[in-house]
Amino acid sequence: MTAETDLRARGLADRRRRLLAAWADAPGLWGFLTTVDHKRLAARYIVTTMAMLFAAGMLGVDMRLQLAAPDMHRMGPQGYDESFSLHGSTMLFLVSVPVMEAMAMWLVPLMLGQRNMAFPRLNAFSYWMYLEGVLMLWIPHALGFTPDLGWFEYPPLSGPAYAPGHRADVWAQMITFTEVAALCVSVNVVVTIFTMRPPGMTLGRMPLFLWGMLVASFMTVFGLPAVMVVTSMLIADREVATHFFSPSGGGDVLLFQHLYWFFGHPEVYIIFVPGVAFVSSIVETFSRRVVFGYVPMVVAVLAIGVLAFGLWVHHMFAVGLPKMGADFYTAASMAIALPIGVQIFCWIATMFRGRLQLKTPMLWVIGFIVTFVIGGMTGVMTASAPLDLQLTDTYFVVAHLHYVLVGGAIFPLLGAFTYWYPKATGRMMSEVWGRISWALVVVGFNLTFFPMHLLGLMGMPRRIYTYPAEMGWGPLNLLSTVSALITVVGAGIFVLNALLSYWRGRLAGANPWGGSTLEWATPSPPPPYNFDYIPTVDSVAPLWTRDELHALEGLSLDSREVLVTTLVDAKPDNRQKSPKPSLWPLLTALAVGVMFVGSIFSPWPIVWGSVPVAATIVGWFWPTRPRAQRGPLRART
Amino acid sequence: MSEETPAFRVVGDVSALPDYAFGPRSILWWGNSAFMMIEGTAFVLAAAAYLYIRGKGGHWPPPGVRPPDLLWGGLFTAGLLLSELPNRWLQAKTRQFDLASVRFGVLVMTLAGLALAGVRAVELSHINVRWGVDAYASCIWLLMVLHTTHVVTDLGDTAVLCLWMFTHQPGPSQFSDVNDNCSYWTFVVVTWIPIGFLIYLGPRLL
Ligand code: HEM
Numbered sequence: 001m002t003a004e005t006d007l008r009a010r011g012l013a014d015r016r017r018r019l020l021a022a023w024a025d026a027p028g029l030w031g032f033l034t035t036v037d038h039k040r041l042a043a044r045y046i047v048t049t050m051a052m053l054f055a056a057g058m059l060g061v062d063m064r065l066q067l068a069a070p071d072m073h074r075m076g077p078q079g080y081d082e083s084f085s086l087h088g089s090t091m092l093f094l095v096s097v098p099v100m101e102a103m104a105m106w107l108v109p110l111m112l113g114q115r116n117m118a119f120p121r122l123n124a125f126s127y128w129m130y131l132e133g134v135l136m137l138w139i140p141h142a143l144g145f146t147p148d149l150g151w152f153e154y155p156p157l158s159g160p161a162y163a164p165g166h167r168a169d170v171w172a173q174m175i176t177f178t179e180v181a182a183l184c185v186s187v188n189v190v191v192t193i194f195t196m197r198p199p200g201m202t203l204g205r206m207p208l209f210l211w212g213m214l215v216a217s218f219m220t221v222f223g224l225p226a227v228m229v230v231t232s233m234l235i236a237d238r239e240v241a242t243h244f245f246s247p248s249g250g251g252d253v254l255l256f257q258h259l260y261w262f263f264g265h266p267e268v269y270i271i272f273v274p275g276v277a278f279v280s281s282i283v284e285t286f287s288r289r290v291v292f293g294y295v296p297m298v299v300a301v302l303a304i305g306v307l308a309f310g311l312w313v314h315h316m317f318a319v320g321l322p323k324m325g326a327d328f329y330t331a332a333s334m335a336i337a338l339p340i341g342v343q344i345f346c347w348i349a350t351m352f353r354g355r356l357q358l359k360t361p362m363l364w365v366i367g368f369i370v371t372f373v374i375g376g377m378t379g380v381m382t383a384s385a386p387l388d389l390q391l392t393d394t395y396f397v398v399a400h401l402h403y404v405l406v407g408g409a410i411f412p413l414l415g416a417f418t419y420w421y422p423k424a425t426g427r428m429m430s431e432v433w434g435r436i437s438w439a440l441v442v443v444g445f446n447l448t449f450f451p452m453h454l455l456g457l458m459g460m461p462r463r464i465y466t467y468p469a470e471m472g473w474g475p476l477n478l479l480s481t482v483s484a485l486i487t488v489v490g491a492g493i494f495v496l497n498a499l500l501s502y503w504r505g506r507l508a509g510a511n512p513w514g515g516s517t518l519e520w521a522t523p524s525p526p527p528p529y530n531f532d533y534i535p536t537v538d539s540v541a542p543l544w545t546r547d548e549l550h551a552l553e554g555l556s557l558d559s560r561e562v563l564v565t566t567l568v569d570a571k572p573d574n575r576q577k578s579p580k581p582s583l584w585p586l587l588t589a590l591a592v593g594v595m596f597v598g599s600i601f602s603p604w605p606i607v608w609g610s611v612p613v614a615a616t617i618v619g620w621f622w623p624t625r626p627r628a629q630r631g632p633l634r635a636r637t
Numbered sequence: 638m639s640e641e642t643p644a645f646r647v648v649g650d651v652s653a654l655p656d657y658a659f660g661p662r663s664i665l666w667w668g669n670s671a672f673m674m675i676e677g678t679a680f681v682l683a684a685a686a687y688l689y690i691r692g693k694g695g696h697w698p699p700p701g702v703r704p705p706d707l708l709w710g711g712l713f714t715a716g717l718l719l720s721e722l723p724n725r726w727l728q729a730k731t732r733q734f735d736l737a738s739v740r741f742g743v744l745v746m747t748l749a750g751l752a753l754a755g756v757r758a759v760e761l762s763h764i765n766v767r768w769g770v771d772a773y774a775s776c777i778w779l780l781m782v783l784h785t786t787h788v789v790t791d792l793g794d795t796a797v798l799c800l801w802m803f804t805h806q807p808g809p810s811q812f813s814d815v816n817d818n819c820s821y822w823t824f825v826v827v828t829w830i831p832i833g834f835l836i837y838l839g840p841r842l843l
């Protein structure tokens with residue numbers, strides 16, 4: 001070793017030691033409760049969503065067992081209502097949306113070469129709020145009052161007259177918790193991408209993954225307020241006798257549906273667009289070429305974001321809309337197939353023009369494309385108003401929604417999980433078991449849900465707990481149930497693979513798949529400060545264009561500091577402090593939790609409950625600086 | 638593929654860059670704006686709900702109910718618009734790091750906020766209808782509660798900043814915080830224009 005490299009190595013070791021001291025968490029429980037490390041918080045989020053996926057999946061299997069044969073009575077109608085309500089609400093609000101937010105929380109700063117996100121404490125607050133949302137739904141379930149009106153609780157059924165007790169309130173407040181949590185992460189993602197891109201990453205050089213996460217976050221910002229407004233109005237109707245949705249008082253039940261679907265339709269895309277983002281990353285790496293058609297891909301994802309907001313009315317064809325309106329929304333619903341088609345075309349072109357490697361993450365992408373195309377076609381069928389009138393509330397819709405949600409979001413998610421697992425843990429998941437679980441899940445899933453299209457055409461309604469033998473629905477239902485069990489075995493293998501690989505997987509190294517984006521330029525798992533230097537980039541695929549990355553130095557090594565760059569050109573602009581670990585986000589979440597839970601029983605907790613909320617927020621933002629030396633309130637000794 | 642992280646070649650140094658910023662160059666400004674966007678969306682949706690129910694063509698207000706009294710609403714509106722003057726002045730002073738003026742400005746804004754909250758409290762007793770009477774009343778109260786929440790939240794924020802400014806030595810970032818808080822107050826003022834219109838003039842004109 002020459003003297004110069006020796007000196008450089010010692011300099012690097014010293015730099016790392018100092019950065020670690022500035023960015024590491026306190027050890028033990030205190031560190032656990034106060035951490036603002038985006039990787040730790042996101043990992044916690046992901047583990048919690050996986051536990052929820054398991055719980056809700058078991059409910060799905062339970063329902064399938066009930067429907068396996070005609071005239072089964074192991075579950076009564078009430079038990080079945082509770083099961084699909086809990087299953088659907090958990091899958092959408094406690095699994096799909098938060099897991100996508102969590103993936104963004106984990107990956108966005110790494111892909112930007114940053115040390116943390118724009119608002120580290122907001123991430124911590126978000127996780128605790130989400131956890132309270134989980135408890136809000138599942139503790140009442142354990143105590144025996146489970147929401148039982150499905151994943152959208154329409155009045156008048158959910159209004160004060162037909163839904164006494166607190167089941168509907170539990171559902172509405174669970175949503176408030178999870179929506180606050182999701183909004184916090186979305187704001188964080190938007191601001192991080194806008195202000196903290198690495199020098200040189202102009203908007204035109206942003207990886208497609210980040211475009212996807214940016215669009216999904218904007219959709220959250222505009223979509224989720226609707227559901228918070230509408231569930232608050234519902235609670236007000238139930239609790240203080242307002243008349244938003246009561247026709248007798250001049251209100252209108254359809255208003256609920258409009259507001260709900262103004263959120264509910266974009267919701268599907270809030271889940272799907274991050275899935276698309278995963279797919280672009282995976283396709284790029286395993287085709288070993290930059291995704292074909294960067295500009296059309298970006299335009300397509302922006303178009304999906306915009307169109308998704310024009311489409312909510314197609315969930316309401318059955319309520320009787322003016323003819324013109326129904327035609328318009330039919331056309332608009334079909335229009336969204338266009339940008340999605342462009343995306344699929346570009347991925348396939350990339351695969352054909354590159355050198356395709358069929359590793360497990362890529363297999364999930366293929367499972368996604370096939371499944372999603374089938375789901376999309378059935379979607380275009382139901383988007384046609386006349387056909388929808390026939391199919392609405394049948395198993396055709398159950399089949400369609402699982403094709404879109406599982407095919408469009410869960411398959412890409414499992415691919416993404418496998419793809420970034422080595423980065424997060426430092427070890428590879430087993431390829432062999434990965435392939436086995438992939439095959440079982442994809443085949444099992446299709447055999448579970450494809451027959452439901454036929455059942456729907458045969459007239460089987462959704463949300464029924466049993467059916468008489470004469471209907472002739474028995475054989476297809478049995479096929480569906482057996483296949484669901486196959487899916488579950490596949491999913492179980494996936495989970496075991498992930499667990500065992502954590503200790504026994506092959507060591508991964510920094511860049512096991514040969515990826516092109518910045519997260520692969522740091523060790524696996526990344527240290528608390530993520531990067532030794534601030535990387536700069538000059539292409540969409542920086543790791544493929546240079547062997548030696550260019551970097552900047554000059555951020556503080558002994559305190560938490562991040563680099564802010566300009567919005568469009570990502571030129572270095574200023575340095576800002578990054579908040580330290582703190583208990584305040586947890587305390588604030590607890591205070592907000594008390595207020596929300598209390599408000600189920602009376603409006604007053606919103607008034608007195610705001611005092612601790614305000615106090616904890618003040619504690620959170622109170623800047624620690626020296627006391628004043630001048631003025632009437634200066635420090636006196 | 639690759640075991641080791643790629644080598645980094647240091648090509649520049651950022652230590653000479655400023656360690657604070659105002660407006661769109663600051664992280665917090667964007668956070669503030671994003672939350673205004675969220676709340677703005679909620680306002681728009683609440684207003685849409687009002688117009689939707691109005692559009693069904695019932696009585697607006699129902700027979701026997703007087704629209705909200707103009708006197709207190711007018712007073713609140715005038716006071717709110719006037720408060721923009723010291724607010725603009727304060728926002729300009731934050732960029733000059735003028736501590737004495739900023740302390741004075743946040744104090745004025747705290748007092749203005751308190752006075753306006755007082756007027757708002759009286760206003761609430763001149764809506765002339767309880768929220769539970771019918772959908773008209775529910776809509777008016779929805780808008781009123783939403784806006785009042787924002788007045789009170791920003792008042793709290795301003796009061797805490799005021800206390801902090803008088804008791805501590807602010808750095809540039811704290812001036813930037815006051816600056817952001819001024820933007821938020823402007824948001825509260827601007828949103829009141831359509832909301833106030835729907836509450837006070839809607840029942841008379843629509
Ligand atoms: C093995 C996996 C799964 C099985 C066996 C399963 C099974 C079922 C069954 C039997 C129903 C009730 C149908 C009815 O009676 O109307 C249902 C509804 C539903 N499922 Fe799944 N499901 C699975 C996975 C998922 C996933 C991963 C998601 C979302 C990401 C999901 C979202 C939903 C939704 C939103 C509903 C509608 C609930 C409602 O009607 O309110 N499911 N599922």
Ligand SMILES: [Cu+2]
Pocket residue numbers: 264265268311312314315
């Ligand atoms: Cu839709």
